[in-house]
Amino acid sequence: MIRFTVIGGYLGAGKTTLLNRILTKEKGVRYALLINDFGEINIDAKLIESQTDSQINLTNGCVCCTLVDGFHDAIDQLCHLQPPPEHIIVEASGVADVSNLAQYGYAPNLALDGVLVLADAETVREKADDKYVATTVRRQLAAADIIILNKTDLVSEETLGKRIDWLTTTFPGATLINTEFGEVPTSLLFDVHAAMKPDDLHQADHEHYVTWKFELSQPTTREALEGFISQLPTTVIRAKGFAGQVSGSDLLVQVVGKRREIREVEGNQTGILITAIGLESQLDCSILDDLRERVFGT
Amino acid sequence: MITIFSAKKIRTMNPSNPEATHIAVRDGSILGVGSLDEVSGWGEYQLDDTFADKVIVPGFVEAHAHVMAGGMMMLPYLGYFDRPRADGTTAKGIKSYDQLIEMLKAEDERLEDPNEQIVAVGFDPIYFADQPRLTCHHLDQVSNTRPIYLHHASGHLATVNTPMLKVNNITRELRVEGLGRDAEGELDGELREPPAMTLCKSGYNVFQFTNSTEQALRDFAALARNAGITTCTDLAGSAILAPKLYDMTTRVTSEAAFPMRLVQYNIPAMPGKAADFSEIAERVVELRRNNSDKFRSPGIKFVLDGSIQGFSALIKEPGYFSGEDHGQLLAVPEQLKDWLLPFHKAGLNIHMHCNGNKTQDLALETIEAILCEAPRPDHRHTITHAQLTTQAQLRKMAKLGLCANFFANHIWFWGDQHYDITVGPERANQIEPCASAIREGISFSIHSDAGVTPLGSLHTMWCAVNRTTPSGRILGELEKISAAEALKAVTIGAAYQMHLDDEIGSLEAGKKADFAILDDDPLTVDPMAIRDIGVWGTVLGGKRFKAANR
Known part of the structure; x- marks a missing residue:
C-alpha cells in the first residue's frame, strides 16, 4: 500500500515552502510529489538526477511530477514508477476541493494518510469571508485532518489568539499546528515510520515534538479502543499502534489529526502498544495519561 | 472557374445588401451576391441550380462546442431528448427506466462477444427526479454477466451494473x-x-478514449455539416x-473532404491550476501561425466555474x-489577471x-x-455561457467591449429545472438575456455547448426566439429576440467574437463561400417551426457537402 497525502490551502498559505522542505530535507522515504507547477519549487540542481517536461527524479529517491492530465492518470502513473514510491503527496491547487482529491487515496492500492491544509495567519480570516473564495477556503479547512496555521510571525499575539479561537470553533476536531515559515517537522506530517521511531527523526525536528507511549500486556476490546482514540486531544498530530482483542483479530490504530481509524489486521498481539506524537509546545502528555487511566484503568 | 449558385432566397446577413437570389463563387470565395444580372459579369460561369428551391443563409458558426460531441454519439445514447447521430439517423430520447433497459437489452443482443462491455452516454437523472435513483439493479436486468457503464450527461456521475463492479x-x-x-x-452502482x-x-x-479518436473528430464535423454549420469551435481544445x-487534427482538417472549419480555443492548463502562462501564450501564438484554411487557433479558453444544473456554478446572492x-x-x-494578461498582450482572443x-x-x-494595464482596442474577449448575466453586468460588458456567448439551448433543455429547482422563477425568466444584450449594444452569439446539448444552430435560434420549455412555459417573454437577431447571433455574431467576421459569417464579396442550405426561410416561417426546417447540407469554400440523410 502506498500512503497518500493531500496538501491544500489557499494562495499564499505556504504550500510551496512545505513542498520544498519535503523534497530537500527528507532522506530514506521515496516520496512522489504531484505538484501544480515546477516553476514554483526550488530544487537544488545538485539534487536533480534526471528531468523531463513533467517529471524530476531526485538523487534522494524522490520524484516530482506536474499534472498534465487528470488526477487519476497522474496518480496511476506514480503508482507504477519503478521502484514504486512509498508515499504520494498531492499538492492541491489553491482553489481545489481537497476532500474530493483525498478520495483518490481510498483507491485499492493506496492508503489515505491525511489531508493537510495550510492557512495564512495574516489573511485566512479575511479570505474566509471573501466574495469569491469564502466557500472554497472554508470547504478546504473543513476537510483538513490537520490545519497548519502558518506565518504566525506576521501577526500580533492577540491576532494569533483570535485566529486560533476562530479556527478551533469553526472547524472543530482538526489538529491545529502553529508555525512560521512552514517549519513543521515534515517527518511528523508524512512519515509514519519515522514518527514511530523517534530516533530516526532529524535532529533539527527533534526539538519540536514530544512522544507519548502506552503499553499494556492485556488484550482489549474494539469499543474500549474506539473510546480511547475518539477522546484523544486534537494536539495529537499522529498516533499509531496495535492491539490484541479479547476475542477476534488484531486491531490497527492510526491517527492523523482528526482522521482516526481502527482496522482489523492479522497478527497475534497479546496486549496494546500505542505511540502518539505532537509538538512539544502543544501536546500535554498528562492529558493522555489521564485518558489512558479512564479508558483502560491503568 | 466561376460557379453561380441560384436560390429561392439568399439571406446574406450583410445589412447593406440583405437579400439576393444569386451568388457567384470563384476559388472558394464569393465574387458577388445579388441578382443573376448583378453577379454574372465576372466572366464565364457555370450556373448551379441545385439550390433553386432552397434558402441560402451564411454557413452557421457554432461558437461553443466540443469535439467530444462527435465521440459521445459513437456510443449508445441514453439521453432524455432525441439526438442526431453523424450518419443522419436520430437516437431516440429515453423517457423511462423501462425504455432505458430495453434499449440496453437491444445493445446486449447486438454484441457477439459475451464479455464485451457496454459503455453508454447521455443519461441525466435530473429528468427522473420523481423516481428512485437508477442503480445497478436496473442495469442488472439488462445483463448480469456483461459489464455495463453509463456515463451521465453531467460528466460527474456514472451508473454501472454488478458485473462492471466485479x-x-x-x-x-x-x-x-x-x-x-x-x-x-x-454498493448500488452509482459512482x-x-x-x-x-x-x-x-x-x-x-469514454475518455472515444472522445479523442480521429473518428470522433470526423463525426463531429459530420454532425456540424448535417446541421448547416460550416465553422465550429472546439472550445476546450x-x-x-x-x-x-x-x-491528428491538423492532418484530418487538411483533407479536402473534411466538411467544416474548426476553430480551436485551447485549455491552457487543468482548470484552476497555475502554470507558466507566458510560455503557453507564446505557444498559442505559434499555433496561430500554423492557421490553415480549415483549422484555426485564434485564442485561449479559461474555464472559471462549474454548471448551474450541477450546482457548481458560483452564483450571486441570493x-x-x-x-x-x-x-x-x-x-x-x-x-x-496574471493568468490572462500574457494572452491579452499577445493579441489573442480570450x-x-x-x-x-x-x-x-x-x-x-x-x-x-x-484593460487598464494593457489597453487594447477591439479585443473581443468573450464571456461564454454567461447564463445568469445581470443587467448591471451587461452595462459593464458593453463598456469593456466584451462579447457574450449565451447558452440559449439551456432554455429548452433545463429551463423548467432552472425555474423550479436551481435559480427560481425571476432569474430563470432572465436566463440567457439576449434581448437585454441587444438593448445594451453587446455583440453576442448563442450556442449548444455540444455534446452537452446537440449541435444544431436552427434549434439554438429556436430557443432564443421562442424561449419555450418542455412543460410549455415561456421563460421570460421580454428576453425573446426576433428570428433575424437569432440568425445574426449564429452567423456574423459568432464570427465577430472570434475575429473572423471579415472572412465568414455573412455573404459578401471577398468572403468565404460558406453557406447553410435550408428547405425554408427561418425569418418567415412560424417561429415555433424554426427548429424543424430541413437542412440540405452546406457549401464550404464553394464545395457542396450534402447532409447524411439527403
Whole structure:
C-alpha cells in the first residue's frame, strides 16, 4: 500500500515552502510529489538526477511530477514508477476541493494518510469571508485532518489568539499546528515510520515534538479502543499502534489529526502498544495519561 | 472557374445588401451576391441550380462546442431528448427506466462477444427526479454477466451494473465517498465524481478514449455539416495538454473532404491550476501561425466555474433556489489577471467560461484591470455561457467591449429545472438575456455547448426566439429576440467574437463561400417551426457537402 497525502490551502498559505522542505530535507522515504507547477519549487540542481517536461527524479529517491492530465492518470502513473514510491503527496491547487482529491487515496492500492491544509495567519480570516473564495477556503479547512496555521510571525499575539479561537470553533476536531515559515517537522506530517521511531527523526525536528507511549500486556476490546482514540486531544498530530482483542483479530490504530481509524489486521498481539506524537509546545502528555487511566484503568 | 449558385432566397446577413437570389463563387470565395444580372459579369460561369428551391443563409458558426460531441454519439445514447447521430439517423430520447433497459437489452443482443462491455452516454437523472435513483439493479436486468457503464450527461456521475463492479474489483469495503450505497451499505452502482468513477477504469477509459479518436473528430464535423454549420469551435481544445491530438487534427482538417472549419480555443492548463502562462501564450501564438484554411487557433479558453444544473456554478446572492450550493471557482482571484494578461498582450482572443454570475463578476473585474494595464482596442474577449448575466453586468460588458456567448439551448433543455429547482422563477425568466444584450449594444452569439446539448444552430435560434420549455412555459417573454437577431447571433455574431467576421459569417464579396442550405426561410416561417426546417447540407469554400440523410 502506498500512503497518500493531500496538501491544500489557499494562495499564499505556504504550500510551496512545505513542498520544498519535503523534497530537500527528507532522506530514506521515496516520496512522489504531484505538484501544480515546477516553476514554483526550488530544487537544488545538485539534487536533480534526471528531468523531463513533467517529471524530476531526485538523487534522494524522490520524484516530482506536474499534472498534465487528470488526477487519476497522474496518480496511476506514480503508482507504477519503478521502484514504486512509498508515499504520494498531492499538492492541491489553491482553489481545489481537497476532500474530493483525498478520495483518490481510498483507491485499492493506496492508503489515505491525511489531508493537510495550510492557512495564512495574516489573511485566512479575511479570505474566509471573501466574495469569491469564502466557500472554497472554508470547504478546504473543513476537510483538513490537520490545519497548519502558518506565518504566525506576521501577526500580533492577540491576532494569533483570535485566529486560533476562530479556527478551533469553526472547524472543530482538526489538529491545529502553529508555525512560521512552514517549519513543521515534515517527518511528523508524512512519515509514519519515522514518527514511530523517534530516533530516526532529524535532529533539527527533534526539538519540536514530544512522544507519548502506552503499553499494556492485556488484550482489549474494539469499543474500549474506539473510546480511547475518539477522546484523544486534537494536539495529537499522529498516533499509531496495535492491539490484541479479547476475542477476534488484531486491531490497527492510526491517527492523523482528526482522521482516526481502527482496522482489523492479522497478527497475534497479546496486549496494546500505542505511540502518539505532537509538538512539544502543544501536546500535554498528562492529558493522555489521564485518558489512558479512564479508558483502560491503568 | 466561376460557379453561380441560384436560390429561392439568399439571406446574406450583410445589412447593406440583405437579400439576393444569386451568388457567384470563384476559388472558394464569393465574387458577388445579388441578382443573376448583378453577379454574372465576372466572366464565364457555370450556373448551379441545385439550390433553386432552397434558402441560402451564411454557413452557421457554432461558437461553443466540443469535439467530444462527435465521440459521445459513437456510443449508445441514453439521453432524455432525441439526438442526431453523424450518419443522419436520430437516437431516440429515453423517457423511462423501462425504455432505458430495453434499449440496453437491444445493445446486449447486438454484441457477439459475451464479455464485451457496454459503455453508454447521455443519461441525466435530473429528468427522473420523481423516481428512485437508477442503480445497478436496473442495469442488472439488462445483463448480469456483461459489464455495463453509463456515463451521465453531467460528466460527474456514472451508473454501472454488478458485473462492471466485479471486473473492476469495486467492493463494499472500499471507502471512496462517491460510491453510492443502499441502506445496508451495499454498493448500488452509482459512482459520483472522478475519484469514484475512475475506480471503474474499463468503462471510464472507453469514454475518455472515444472522445479523442480521429473518428470522433470526423463525426463531429459530420454532425456540424448535417446541421448547416460550416465553422465550429472546439472550445476546450487539447493542443497544449495533448499535442499529439493537435497533429491528428491538423492532418484530418487538411483533407479536402473534411466538411467544416474548426476553430480551436485551447485549455491552457487543468482548470484552476497555475502554470507558466507566458510560455503557453507564446505557444498559442505559434499555433496561430500554423492557421490553415480549415483549422484555426485564434485564442485561449479559461474555464472559471462549474454548471448551474450541477450546482457548481458560483452564483450571486441570493444563491441557489433549492439544492445545496457546490459553487466551485476554478481560478484564484488574485492571480487571474496574471493568468490572462500574457494572452491579452499577445493579441489573442480570450473566452471565459462563466456559468455563474458571481464568477462573471470576477471575470469582468479582471478584464477591467487588464484593460487598464494593457489597453487594447477591439479585443473581443468573450464571456461564454454567461447564463445568469445581470443587467448591471451587461452595462459593464458593453463598456469593456466584451462579447457574450449565451447558452440559449439551456432554455429548452433545463429551463423548467432552472425555474423550479436551481435559480427560481425571476432569474430563470432572465436566463440567457439576449434581448437585454441587444438593448445594451453587446455583440453576442448563442450556442449548444455540444455534446452537452446537440449541435444544431436552427434549434439554438429556436430557443432564443421562442424561449419555450418542455412543460410549455415561456421563460421570460421580454428576453425573446426576433428570428433575424437569432440568425445574426449564429452567423456574423459568432464570427465577430472570434475575429473572423471579415472572412465568414455573412455573404459578401471577398468572403468565404460558406453557406447553410435550408428547405425554408427561418425569418418567415412560424417561429415555433424554426427548429424543424430541413437542412440540405452546406457549401464550404464553394464545395457542396450534402447532409447524411439527403
